[in-house]
Structure formats: structure tokens, C-alpha cells
Amino acid sequence: MREALTIQGCVVEVLATEESLGRHPGIATTARDGGIEIVPCDDRAIASLSGSVNPQGLVAVCRFVDVPLQEALAPGAQLIVVAGHVRDPGNAGTLVRCADAAGADAVVFAGSSVDPYNDKAVRASVGSLFHLPVVVGTPVPEAIAALKQAGFLVLAADVGGSSTLDQILDDGRLAGRVAWLFGNEAWGLSAGELTLVDDVVVVPIYGRAESLNVATAAAVCLYTTKRAQRGPATQEG
Amino acid sequence: MREALTIQGCVVEVLATEESLGRHPGIATTARDGGIEIVPCDDRAIASLSGSVNPQGLVAVCRFVDVPLQEALAPGAQLIVVAGHVRDPGNAGTLVRCADAAGADAVVFAGSSVDPYNDKAVRASVGSLFHLPVVVGTPVPEAIAALKQAGFLVLAADVGGSSTLDQILDDGRLAGRVAWLFGNEAWGLSAGELTLVDDVVVVPIYGRAESLNVATAAAVCLYTTKRAQRGPATQEG
Numbered sequence A, B: 001m002r003e004a005l006t007i008q009g010c011v012v013e014v015l016a017t018e019e020s021l022g023r024h025p026g027i028a029t030t031a032r033d034g035g036i037e038i039v040p041c042d043d044r045a046i047a048s049l050s051g052s053v054n055p056q057g058l059v060a061v062c063r064f065v066d067v068p069l070q071e072a073l074a075p076g077a078q079l080i081v082v083a084g085h086v087r088d089p090g091n092a093g094t095l096v097r098c099a100d101a102a103g104a105d106a107v108v109f110a111g112s113s114v115d116p117y118n119d120k121a122v123r124a125s126v127g128s129l130f131h132l133p134v135v136v137g138t139p140v141p142e143a144i145a146a147l148k149q150a151g152f153l154v155l156a157a158d159v160g161g162s163s164t165l166d167q168i169l170d171d172g173r174l175a176g177r178v179a180w181l182f183g184n185e186a187w188g189l190s191a192g193e194l195t196l197v198d199d200v201v202v203v204p205i206y207g208r209a210e211s212l213n214v215a216t217a218a219a220v221c222l223y224t225t226k227r228a229q230r231g232p233a234t235q236e237g
Helices: A018-023 A025-033 A043-050 A089-101 A119-124 A140-149 A165-170 A191-196 A214-230 B018-023 B025-033 B043-050 B089-101 B119-124 B140-149 B165-170 B191-196 B214-230
Strands: A011-016 A037-040 A058-062 A079-084 A106-110 A134-138 A153-157 A178-182 A199-202 B011-016 B037-040 B058-062 B079-084 B106-110 B134-138 B153-157 B178-182 B199-202
Touching: A011 A018, A011 A025, A011 A043, A018 A025, A025 A037, A043 A058, A079 A089, A079 A140, A079 A214, A089 A106, A089 A119, A089 A214, A089 B214, A106 A140, A134 A140, A140 A153, A140 A178, A140 A191, A153 A191, A153 A214, A165 A199, A165 A214, A178 A214, A214 B089, A214 B214, B011 B018, B011 B025, B011 B043, B018 B025, B025 B037, B043 B058, B079 B089, B079 B140, B079 B214, B089 B106, B089 B119, B089 B214, B106 B140, B134 B140, B140 B153, B140 B178, B140 B191, B153 B191, B153 B214, B165 B199, B165 B214, B178 B214
Parallel strands: A011 A037, A079 A106, A079 A178, A106 A134, A153 A178, A153 A199, B011 B037, B079 B106, B079 B178, B106 B134, B153 B178, B153 B199
Antiparallel strands: A011 A058, B011 B058
């Protein structure tokens, strides 16, 4: 909720039990300072609204925070994450958290991806949904075309990839504007979609696991890219 | 189950519905070839045993597969993962899957870590629990001491780390025998435990996320280490 309150105009009202406001005085102050109404509620009302097993006694009613695709591809953006048909809300939220941590500039929920406003997705993002621009409802081919048009190298992460992550790193291809496309948990991306990207890249499996899950694969791809974009670390002590 | 059946002596018996054996003829054949008894069961019995919401109609009764710590530190081992007080079974299983994918040689469940035989942990490992040696029940200080004794550089991943992952990579310190220690999801590692390791390392957070979850942080640390240990990729394509 603190994250949502930092975005001007995002929170419409806060529903809260008296007890929870006592535990989180900062939230009450921030809301009142922002002219946001605090509506007193009892535990049952909060429980029915929050969808959580252990509600915190506070619910913020927020406006949608997603932005148009073109806004997410603003000139300063260097690293974009595209979720293509990512269906599990926990994976979707963790992907946003991971993109935020790795310094990605936006996350595009494309194709049949789960709604990032799903309560489980919001919780799994641990506030990151409010940290970076999110785009929803774009077909995968349209997202790929717009990214290419904007000069991004569009890479699909797929177990059947023809290049390994190490190879494209060594080739120096990760240093410019890069967009990573991650597919569905079970079936990945369609053959047609894979023909549209600049390269299909596999995160190497050194052991006997069949694959990584989408969030861990994304963590490896995004951190590898960010490091290539930043160049070798300087000793800052 | 296929993974368990590949380990000699691991599966004691297979409980199965007739319908599931029809769907998975390979499992029935492998079990019979290995002299493993197949016990016919009905759906209710399987459901009560499997703990899953959608049981597959097959349950393998397995022996424990964990090994003593010294066996996991065998001379060929280059990369070891230590879970220190990792409590969530899903995280524990995903950590094993991730360690397997990144080519780690063993996973040590130390301190108050969850039992890796927990049904949710086993499922989250997607078979990887049977792919690499697992050690259970070692106190964290004892695991650190044994790893140092065996010549491993012992690194704790912690948000309060004094070195960044990029720094120790650039310093060339990841090329030898490396063990990574990951702490509890909420409170990390104790101050006392952090004094015992060779270095406390933070995975850099480039955005505004507070942290990565344990599996995604591990993915980044382990893949970075494996790449350093292997050296630059050769073009095999």
C-alpha cells in the first residue's frame, strides 16, 4: 500500500480497521495528507474485500496503473520484459518483482497473460507493480513489432532456443536496447511467435532439470543483460 | 516418479490405480523390471496418500535419498548450495530445481530449513530432488566449517552484503570451488552466521524492489558462478 500511495492519484480511498490504523500510523498520515478518504471498516468487511487468508486490516482502492505500450518504450528505456501468455498469477507477480529488481524499464503483459491486477499477482509483486510501468492487453505480435520498431533487440527465452544466453552475451549483443519475451509456463510461445523475434535464446541447463521456472529464467536473463548494459562493475568499496 | 525410478533402490513400492497404469505404461514396465511391487489402489486411497489436489493416480514409496555432508563435498564438486533456514517448501523445492539447472553438485538443507521431503517441496523440485545429492539436518556453522575445510569459498547472499555479485565476479573469485548460502525468507541469516563466511554478497537491486525472492536470487548467483567456472562460451552452434 505504501508503494501505491507514492503514485499521485493512484489510491482512490483506503478502507481500514481502527486497529490496523494504530499499527500503521504512517499510512493514515500519508493518506490524509494526500486528501484520500479513510473509510472505517470491521474485520469481516476487510476479509471479504482482500482475498487474503491473513488480511492486514487495510485495503486501498486503486486506479489502474497501466500505461499505453508506446509510453513504456520511451527513449530512455533500455530493458523491457514481455510476458507472453504467462498464466499463473504468482509467476506474473514474481516476474514484475524480478524485472523491478533487475532495473527493467517496463513489463508488458501480452497475449493471454493473466491480469496483473489479479490479487495474487499484486501480492507476489511485493509492491513492484507500482514501481515500474506496466502495459496490458497487447497481442504478442504487436508487442514484438513495436519493440523492433523502437530499436530493441527482441529475444525470446525458450528451451528450444538456437542460441545460448552465454553466446549472445559473448557476442556483445546484450549491450544495447533489449526486450525479453517469456512464454507460457507449459507450452512456451507459439511457433509463429518465435519466427517474429530477433533470436530465440535458451538459458543453458547444466544439470538434469528439464527447465527453469519462468521467474528464475527471467532473473538470469535480465541480470545478465543489465550487467552487459552497465559494463564491468567499478570498485566502489 | 520417473526420476525416482532411475535411482537404484530408491523406490520401495508403487501404489497405483488401474487407470493411471494404463496412462503411464512406461512406469509400470520400469517398476516391474526393477522388481518393484505395484500395489493396486482406488482413487480415494491415492488421494489420501498424495496430498495433491489433483493426484495423478500414482504414488511411489521412496527411501530417503539424502547423503552425509562429506559425501556431497566429494573432490569433483565445484558448486554447492546451502539453504540456511529456508522455511517455505515451495521455495525449497524451487531452490533444488534451480541448483540442478545451474549445474550445482549438491544442496545442503541446514539449520531450521524445511524438510525437503515435504510434499510441496518435492513437487516444486519437479524431479530435481532425485537428480543431485541432498544433505539434511546440518547446523549452519557446521556446514560452513566443512565447506571451508574442503577448500570452498563460502559466500552468503544477503541484502546487507558488503560486496556486490558483480564485484566478486570481476575479482575472479568465482572461478574456483564456491558454496552459496541462502538465508531465511524473512530474516535472512543471523549476525553470528554472517561472521563465519568468507564474504557476504548482495545481488544488486537496480530498481526499487526491496529484494529478490530466494529462488530468483539463487538463480542469479548460481548461473553467474557457473559461467565464471566454465569460462566464456565457445561457439558450438
